Ligand SMILES: Nc1ncnc2c1ncn2[C@@H]1O[C@H](COP(=O)(O)OP(=O)(O)O)[C@@H](O)[C@H]1O
């Protein structure tokens with residue numbers, strides 16, 4: 001049990017952090033914040049353009065600053081981007097003030113969901129399956145290490161996944177109202 005004032009979703013691209021997160025936030029009465037969408041609002045640029053102009057390092061710096069700011073708040077469901085857990089500072093902040101859920105998904109399911117996607121620069125070039133498999137090897141252990149709970153939404157629709165995860169969290173997440 002990790003009593004925490006926020007709920008955080010981590011996991012690979014296409015796991016459903018954004019779409020399940022939005023429904024789950026409504027179900028649990030939390031403010032929904034998607035890190036990528038927030039960065040797009042702040043910069044006025046879509047994620048691929050941020051990568052193009054500032055490189056992945058520039059995007060990661062913005063992501064880290066945003067996570068630091070968000071995790072000072074409470075009562076939020078924060079849907080992170082798939083690479084947010086790479087930085088140690090982010091992991092520490094997410095855990096300090098968040099109950100962290102790892103949304104799991106198989107590579108085959110990711111490919112189905114992201115087949116026509118153009119919004120993820122890390123999948124823009126080369127073989128998608130090979131890229132997703134290597135990211136899974138690299139990041140899988142990090143998601144596991146940072147998470148308080150793992151949830152496999154493979155084969156579940158977005159509303160059903162949100163409903164089941166919500167019910168599980170009512171038992172597992174002790175929500176604390178502490179301000180920073
Ligand atoms: N459980 C699910 N069942 C069916 N489609 C899903 C599911 N979760 C996500 N999707 C679809 O997959 C795509 C990527 O989902 P998204 O929520 O953006 O994932 P993430 O934020 O983890 O990258 C979207 O088109 C979304 O509608």
Ligand SMILES: O=C(O)C1=C[C@@H](OP(=O)(O)O)[C@@H](O)[C@H](O)C1
Nearest residue numbers: 012013014036081082083120121
């Ligand atoms: O895995 C990653 O490194 C990324 C995942 C994306 O978010 P989603 O996981 O919501 O697709 C987005 O932050 C960016 O394209 C980088």
Ligand SMILES: [Mg+2]
Nearest residue numbers: 017018080081
């Ligand atoms: Mg997302």
